[in-house]
Amino acid sequence: MHQLTVADVVREHRRSRAHVTALVDGEHRFNYAQLDERSNRLxxxxxxxxxxxxxxxxxxxVNSFRIVELLVACAKIGAVLCPANWRQSSEELRFVLEDLRPAVVVWEAGPLEAALDPIRADAPGRWVCHNxxxxxxxxSWLAAHSADDPESPVSEEDPLLLLYTAAFDGHPNGALLAQRALLAHSMMLGAVRQVEEGFVCLDSGPLFHVGTMMFAVTTLVFGGTNVVLPTFDPELACLLIERERCQAAVLFxxxxxxxxxxxxxxxxxxxSLRFAPADDDWNSMITVDTSPWGRSLAGYGQTEVGGMLTYHALGLNGVGASGRxxxxxxVRFVDLDDHEVPDGExxxxxxRGPHIFSGYFNRPELTTAKLRGGWHHTGDLGRRESDGTISFLGPKLRMIKSGGENIYPAEVERALTGHPDVSGAAVIGRPDPVWGQNVVAVVVLEPGREVSGDDLIAYTRDRIASYKKPKDVIVVEEIPRRGFTPDYDLLDTRYGGGGYPGGQTNQQG
Amino acid sequence: MHQLTVADVVREHRRSRAHVTALVDGEHRFNYAQLDERSNRLxxxxxxxxxxxxxxxxxxxVNSFRIVELLVACAKIGAVLCPANWRQSSEELRFVLEDLRPAVVVWEAGPLEAALDPIRADAPGRWVCHNxxxxxxxxSWLAAHSADDPESPVSEEDPLLLLYTAAFDGHPNGALLAQRALLAHSMMLGAVRQVEEGFVCLDSGPLFHVGTMMFAVTTLVFGGTNVVLPTFDPELACLLIERERCQAAVLFxxxxxxxxxxxxxxxxxxxSLRFAPADDDWNSMITVDTSPWGRSLAGYGQTEVGGMLTYHALGLNGVGASGRxxxxxxVRFVDLDDHEVPDGExxxxxxRGPHIFSGYFNRPELTTAKLRGGWHHTGDLGRRESDGTISFLGPKLRMIKSGGENIYPAEVERALTGHPDVSGAAVIGRPDPVWGQNVVAVVVLEPGREVSGDDLIAYTRDRIASYKKPKDVIVVEEIPRRGFTPDYDLLDTRYGGGGYPGGQTNQQG
Structure with missing residues (x-):
């Protein structure tokens, strides 16, 4: 009796908001009665x-209202929907197909076919073309099936949404978010954004990413209207905001x-758009959002926590950049042995909590490792500040051990990039017979600037503990990267890194 | 890992809001670090x-900050707190003691002792005087115990709060609200009231009643400040609102x-007080609350749903007076056979859902009956209007059957009291050989007014279905009551009522 699923929420909307528009996408427009019926058929x-x-x-x-109705359909039968990143290559999509083994694939004819063609022929599962x-x-497929609610046995703990992320070893892993997780996250985001009755959200980012999906789901849970933008197009976005009186959007x-x-x-x-302020032009076009979320969109999150773990809006005047x-x-901050570290460290x-994910699909060992002790290990570093607020510092990746002290590259890098002449930094550990390892900084300077290694070392010493300061500074033209993070393995090879505690040398964290 | 208890929320507050004031009560003032520590000791x-x-x-x-810290203490060990109605007589309190069999009673010396003295001597359990x-x-009791978190095994499904209500047979029943129920209700109320960081609530109503307790718990969950008023005193309330910059209060x-x-x-x-508007004096003293809750405090609720089941704020322009x-x-509307009735009936x-109660303490049969089929039967009548919004109509109590049609007294009473000359009405069913029962109205007229029974019958016929109109109207000076509801059994005896379907004759619903 205390269970609640995303399907239940839509069932209630059918009764209490039958005539409220649920979905708008091009020529398509469905109210909650229609969404409920279509999701039954699906x-x-x-x-x-x-x-x-x-x-x-x-x-x-690409984005479509059908992603939302398929999500509701899956909620009704305890199935899992994966909206894949359509920008991936054929090889990457093949990996997803082989990993996921979906019974049904809903695919899009048109520009994406080129990437799909090489894999579609020999792929298992039923393929349904949505356009x-x-x-x-x-x-036709939808219309051929009954409009009756399947009333299948479903638990709120059943995974409902799968988003690929966290390519620890070069291949992504599918994070599973349970029905309850989506509802819990929506209640929190809705409270911070002060979502009210009649909410209309422009889904202007990719729905395969948690940043947009979390707003689409919150809009659904609050009985609002999702206006779906297939891909971002500023002119179409303006037109839809005006025509649908959108109050929210996902905008960078x-x-x-x-x-x-x-x-x-x-x-x-x-x-109609209530959004965080930007420049004067923007502020005069829209209505500046005074909700806590509007006052600061910042925070710390990742797919595995359902979206946002912390909100800057809950600690606007606090010390920590990521709020509460x-x-x-x-939330806790732990050392390598999973012991809680003191505040400030x-x-x-x-x-842990109801909107944390349920593990990675088909990765039992990784899931066990990430969720050990009943806590999700985010793989990210942070600190509890003196006032209890939180600062996210960067990905954990690896740790340097020097003179028995733990040194996280992210912290040293943050100190280095605080220098006005430094535009980028990556920090590695070099083996040392006395100290175990020494900190080595690889830095990129702002164009036309010059600064000595000694000056940079002195600069960091004023900002972080002395034992964390670099012993050597190497100036380079560009830092090699894997995705968004420095390619530490390559930097180790080039600049003599190694000797990391716990055999992290070859780990891309 | 997905579980969350009220204790967990306070544990997190101790870290993220250690220095935020949690409780204010007279000379007492504790921040969240202190609340967490005191609740550990307790x-x-x-x-x-x-x-x-x-x-x-x-x-x-009476009200005290200790009710809140005892609630947190109980949350940490999976125990149940019952803040009893201190206005009860010795006999009523004796019933509560015998029903509840508490292991610990925290009692108040002073004016309440007169009622407690007759029962304290022979009552079991440990009695602790809080003042x-x-x-x-x-x-002293608190200080004598360890400040370490007991870390007991506790489930979010464990009942945490017990509030006596629902005196179906003359004695109240203790509704059990689980940890999860309190959290879920708080998230919803907090979203509708748009509770923000730094919330300060004056607990100005009785904490033994769900109407005040739901705000106290929401304030706790959102990491705000509960300012506790022992009993309502307008001068002290004004002083506290000014001194503590209270943003909310529980006010009728x-x-x-x-x-x-x-x-x-x-x-x-x-x-500082943001509240719904009233008269001009009030509006100019306070800040008018523009949150959905501030725009309309109405809705439908009861203890058994954790407070509010529907919010008028979610359907401000809708047909139904109780919103969504x-x-x-x-929410569903069902007939006597638990079949869903069509909209408009x-x-x-x-x-059902996460903030519905877990049953009545020590009443297995009543609990089974009320929660049959996985739905909580509120004992109240309502209707889903054409736009999906909801109208609460009144307590179910009993049903009249006439010509095969179901007639609820509350609906006929509502029609009768709509007449300008009628100040009160109670409707009973009188056995009839042809129709099964006939509707009989017992009415009280406004002072100095006169209206004929035929006129009243005609008046109701224009407003409700003809088969629901009274066949007979009896004008009386006063309608006998049991608490807030008409004493239907006495009315039956006096005016020939009986023949109710399902043997309801002697049921005070």
Whole structure:
């Protein structure tokens, strides 16, 4: 009786908000009664195609309202939806298919076909084209099945959403978010964003990413309207904000600049949009959001916590840049032995609570390791500040041990990039017979600037503990990277790194 | 790893909000670090006194910060706190003691002793006086136990709060609210009230009632400050609002009038208080609350749902007076056979979801009956309106069957009291050989008014279905009552009622 699933929430919306618009996408517009009915048909279609409880449904396409209705359909039968990153190569998509073994793949004809063609022929599972018009297309498939609620046995602990992330070994891992996790995260995000009745959100980022998905799910949970943008297009975004009176959107600074540009001459009325302030042009086009979330979009999060673990909005005047935790989690900072470190000291951020993920799909050992002791080990470093607020410092990756002291590269790198002449830094440990390891800084300078290694060492010594300061500084033109993080293995090879505690030398954390 | 208890929330607050004031009460002022430590000591004291998981702790006194810290202490060991209605007679308190069998009773010396004296002598359990100064007083008891977290095995499904309510047979029943229920309800209320960081709430109503307790718990969950008023005193309330910069309070219209009166001459600065508007005096003293909750405090609730089941704030412009359900519940309207009735028809309000109660303490049969089929049967009647919003109509009590049709007295009574000359109405069913029963209205007229029975019958026929209209109208001076509801059994005896379906004749619903 105390259980609640995403399906239950939509069932209630069908009754209490039947005529409220749930989804808008191009010509498509459905209210909650229609969403509930369509998700019933879809759920029955998925079951007929062999998707059982725990079965996987893969979405291969750009943003679409169908991702949301498939999510609700999966919620009704205890299945798992994976909206894949459509920007991936054929090889990457093949990996996802082989890893996920979906019983149903909903795919998109058109520009994405080039990447799909090499794998579609020999791939198992039922493939449904969502934008085709053949006899086997999505709408015919949906219409051919009963509108009755399947009323399958489903638990709120069943995983519902799978998002690939965390490519620890070069291949991504599928983080599983349970029905309850999505609801819990939505309640917290909705409280911080002060979502009210009649909320309309423009899903303007990719739904395969938790940053957009968390807003889409929160909008669904609060009975609001998801306006889906297939891919980001500033002109279309302006048009939809005006036409649908969107109150929220998922926007990064570069996207805001594009919207301001697209709205030169004030062709569109964007005043319904309540968003964090940016430049004067932006602030005068929109309504500045005064909710805690609007006052600061910052915080710390990752896919594995359902989106946001901490909100700067909960500690706006605090010391820590990442604010305070969601009210539905506990956060600790631990050392390598999983002992809690004192406030002010750096440790790995670990967390527990209802919106933490349920592990990685098909990775029992990794899951056991990440969730050891009943706490999710984020793989990120942070610190509890003197006022209880939290600072996220960077990925853990690896640790340097010098003179018996633990030194995290992220902390030294942050100190180095605080110097006005330094534009980038990566820190490695070099074996030393006396100290175990010495800290070595690899830095990139701002164009046209010059600064000596000794000056940089002196600069860091004023900002972090002396034992953490670099013993050597190497100036380079560019720091090699793997994705967003420095390629530490390559840096070790080039600059003599090694001797890490716990055999981390070859770990890309 | 996904579990979360009220104790966990306070454990996190100790880390993230150590220096935030948690409790203010007279000379007492404790921050979250102190609350966490005191609740550890209390939890260890309770265990030493024999309170195990599921054990009961009874509070017999007016409002105090100690109710909140005892709640946290109970949360840490899986025990149940019952803050009893201190206005009860000795006999009523004796019933509570015998029903609850608490291992620990925390009681208050002073004005309440007169009621407690007759039962204290022979009552079992350890009695601790919270405002005495003997060797066995509360503070000495607390201080004598370890400040270490007991770290007992506790589930979020464990009942934590017990509130007596629902005196179906003349004696109250203790509704059990689980740890998770309190957290879920707090997230929803906090979202509707738009509780932000730094929230300060004046607990100005009785903490033995869910209406005040739900705000105290929400304030605790959001890491805010509970300012506890022992009993309502308008002058002290004004002083505390000014001194503590209270943002919220639990106030009914009569209390608002008293505050306005106490603040004639604007002796106090009440501008920190964000509350729903009332008269001009009030509105100019406070800051009018623009949150959804501030726009309408209405809704439908009861102790058994954790407080509020529906919020008018979620359907402000809707047809139904009670708005829409909390996002964390499902609501249905069912007939006597538990079949869902169509929209627009009256049925019993049933509900499920994480903030519904866990049953009545020590009432297995009643609990089974109320929670049959996995839905809580509220015992109240309501209707889903055409736009999906909800109207609460009144207590179910009993049903009249006439010509095969179901007629709920509350609906006919509501129609009758809509007449300008009618001040009160109670409706019974009188056995009839043809129709099964006929509707009989017992009405009280406004002073000095006169209206014929035929006119009243015609009046109701224009407002409700014809088969529901009274066949007979009896004008009386006063309607006999049991508590707030008409004494239907006595009315049956006096005016020939009987023949109710399902043998309801002697049921005071």
């Amino acid at each position: 759920a029955n279609a998925l079951v007929a195609a062999g998707v059982g409880r725990g079965g996987r449904v893969l979405w291969l396409g 085709g018009d053949g006899p086997d297309d999505y709408e 600074p570069a996207m805001i600049s594009q919207l301001v540009e697209a709205n030169r001459g004030r062709r569109f009325d964007l005043s 935790p969601s009210l539905l989690v506990q 750096i440790g790995e951020i670990v967390a | 939890a260890n004291a309770l265990v030493a006194a024999g309170v195990g998981r599921g054990g009961r702790v009874l509070w017999l006194g 005495g100064d003997g060797p066995d007083d509360y503070e 219209p009569a209390m608002i009038s008293q505050l306005v009166e106490a603040n004639r001459g604007r002796r106090f600065d009440l501008s 359900p909390s996002l964390l519940v499902q 009256i049925g019993e309000i049933v509900a």
